[in-house]
Amino acid sequence: MDRGPLDRRRPRLFLAVALAVVVTVGTFGASHWQPGARDVDALGLLLALVGPVVLLTLPRRPVLAVLLAVGAVGTYLALGYAWGPALGGTVGVLVMVLLTGPAARARVVAWSGAVLMWGVVVGAAALRDDGTRVGGLLGGAAWTAVALLVATGVRERLARAAAWRAARADRERTAVATERLRIARELHDVLAHSLSAINVQAGVGLHLLDRDVDQARSALASIKATSRDALDEVRAVLGVVRGEDDGGDGTSEPRTPTWDLAALPRLAEPLRARGVAVRFDVDPDLLPPGAVPAHLAGVAYRVVQEALTNVGRHASRARTVVVRVAGGGDLLRVAVDDDGGPSGARGDAVGYGLRGMRERVEGAGGALDAGPGARGFSVAATIPLPADVSAPGPSDARPPRAPRGSDSSREDA
The missing domain is CATH 3.30.565.10 (Histidine kinase-like ATPase, C-terminal domain)
Known part of the structure; x- marks a missing residue:
């Protein structure tokens, strides 16, 4: 079965908690340093934390997880909340998708989700009146691509290591x-x-x-x-x-x-x-x-x-x-x-x-x-016989001492 490193609950829980802390602290900080942005309230915090929650609860349904995370971040930005770490929750979901389940499906869903995410982000930016810069949007999209490429490399490296361990174990079993x-x-x-x-x-x-x-x-x-x-x-x-x-x-x-x-x-x-x-x-x-x-x-x-x-x-x-x-x-x-x-x-x-x-x-x-x-x-x-029959070779088995009076056995039993 094709499994990824985040198919196990423990590393996924660690990533979700770390991401939730970063998003919470970063969102309040961004709201303070971005004049004109809507103050973070319960609704804004809830929308920002959809990504970490989805990352922990929906690893087996990657398409639904991506849709929920993208929809939440689009709503968050359209309502005028501060730019910044809130986007990291959705990127975390895309990374989670890339590191769970079959590799081929994970790549398709993750990269499709990245395109959908930044399409929604650009649409939400068009509804805001804070003069969002195109350069900032392009930089954010580039960092998203970097995160997905790193996750892809990590998965491939772990897969090669697992295949090497399996091959070594198989060789050891064969040798035994x-x-x-x-x-x-x-x-x-x-x-x-x-x-x-x-x-x-x-x-x-x-x-x-x-x-x-x-x-x-x-x-x-x-x-x-x-x-x-x-x-x-x-x-x-x-x-x-x-x-x-x-x-x-x-x-x-x-x-x-x-x-x-x-x-x-x-x-x-x-x-x-x-x-x-x-x-x-x-x-x-x-x-x-x-x-x-x-x-x-x-x-x-x-x-x-x-x-x-x-x-x-x-x-x-x-x-x-x-x-x-x-x-x-x-x-x-x-x-x-x-x-x-x-x-x-x-x-x-x-x-x-x-x-x-x-x-x-x-x-x-x-x-x-x-x-x-x-x-x-x-x-x-x-x-x-080898070409050079005079060359000694390693013994397949230790030879017997000269048997005295031994009777052999054509035994097939």
Whole structure:
């Protein structure tokens, strides 16, 4: 809604009272210093105060307010009362009209009222016999125009300030929502991957507890290591929420290493522990640190992590998974294919897993295609690379420590 600064009652009351005091004192003073003018009586004072009263009581009916104020000042002058501050009441009404309600309507009514006012004033001056000077009338009209121009500038300035505050508040809300979404993605990726791995290793440990104590002990050790890494990652995410830039020990070292595509094979350990063969085909040119900007390497890392997690959770028949990461031209291509066969649960469910992957890829300006493939499920992402791929970029998210024995989740739930 288009509102002006005088749509509120308090500033309007302040202006009306101040104007009433100025008009009252000024009218008595003008009557004393203008010989031949009619002495101010109750009628004259009442006519002079119509403007301040209308300013306070009729802000929602600007046309009626202008007509009443102009009619009162015209009658006041026609009856021979003194020139001077009595005109200020009507000018105050015009300013009030200009600073209330929709701006376009306010301008039309205020400037039309100014023309009407000075037409009435000139007509009233013609009925008087005190030799009113044309110069005085022109000066009064000029001051009226100045008052309206100042009021217009004030309104426009206040409107720009309000628009700037609204835009800033909107930017802050957007930033908060974006940060919440990023943190939710990080927590999902960390916990889904690590808890899935713990679940797999716990199952292995229970299965081998009576038959192979050494293997069961190895599974428990893997559970301990995975849970420790998961806690470190959760602390890192919470550190971002609290604005902590270091590891909490007073040093400036981050809690987690920089994204590194060379660490991708470690994501396959949970699947390999279940007997699934995971093959990586990563372009060697992408492996050196800095070959891919950190934030884009992070997106690729999370896509592979989530795809492998989904294989572990939803493709129990999968025996082979192929991960391909290649850079060609100005694109980084990531593909994960398994042979787990068709699965409606994997292809149809839309939840945090695939949604998070898609948001990450699209946030980097790329595209994600996930669905049934030739023998199972296929995830393919294309991510634009900057012209200078050697330049490091700010990390979209803190990368995980090397998960040990984690099982990922193609979870979309």
